Amino acid sequence: MAKAENIVTSHTVEINAPARVVWEVLIDLDNYHQWNSFCPNIRCGLQIGDEVHMQVLSPDTGETVPVFEYLVACDPEQLLSWEQRPVPDNMDAARRDQYIQAIDANRCRYFTTDIFLGLNQDTIMREHGAWVKAGFDQMALDLKRRAETLHASGV
Numbered sequence: 001m002a003k004a005e006n007i008v009t010s011h012t013v014e015i016n017a018p019a020r021v022v023w024e025v026l027i028d029l030d031n032y033h034q035w036n037s038f039c040p041n042i043r044c045g046l047q048i049g050d051e052v053h054m055q056v057l058s059p060d061t062g063e064t065v066p067v068f069e070y071l072v073a074c075d076p077e078q079l080l081s082w083e084q085r086p087v088p089d090n091m092d093a094a095r096r097d098q099y100i101q102a103i104d105a106n107r108c109r110y111f112t113t114d115i116f117l118g119l120n121q122d123t124i125m126r127e128h129g130a131w132v133k134a135g136f137d138q139m140a141l142d143l144k145r146r147a148e149t150l151h152a153s154g155v
Contacts, residue, residue: 010136017151038135093118
């Protein structure tokens, strides 16, 4: 069973760009390296059930760590989600949801959550929760900066 204390939530950022622009930044996976300091590399076909292969930055070593998940939601301009499922070699499980909420035609809010699930959820939260929170907070700021820059340039 999922526990509320095992949810990591980023800052909510208000972005001076339409939800459409923020969505385009999030699904432009080939260009994550240009703006995303937490997850500089990601590959996915963006179809429900597709594998999501990411490289996330380790705070301990500064090197990237491979993460493998599955796309579970892709609702344009609203929600992008993937989840890690337990396998015999690794019983860790989690679901990440990225939310875009339109405020008006030219502004929106963004935040992301990660809920740790399964047998190891308490351990994952204790050992990695602060790192995930810091990464998500930074990514929210990175996304804000990227979307506002693109919007200001007429994208």
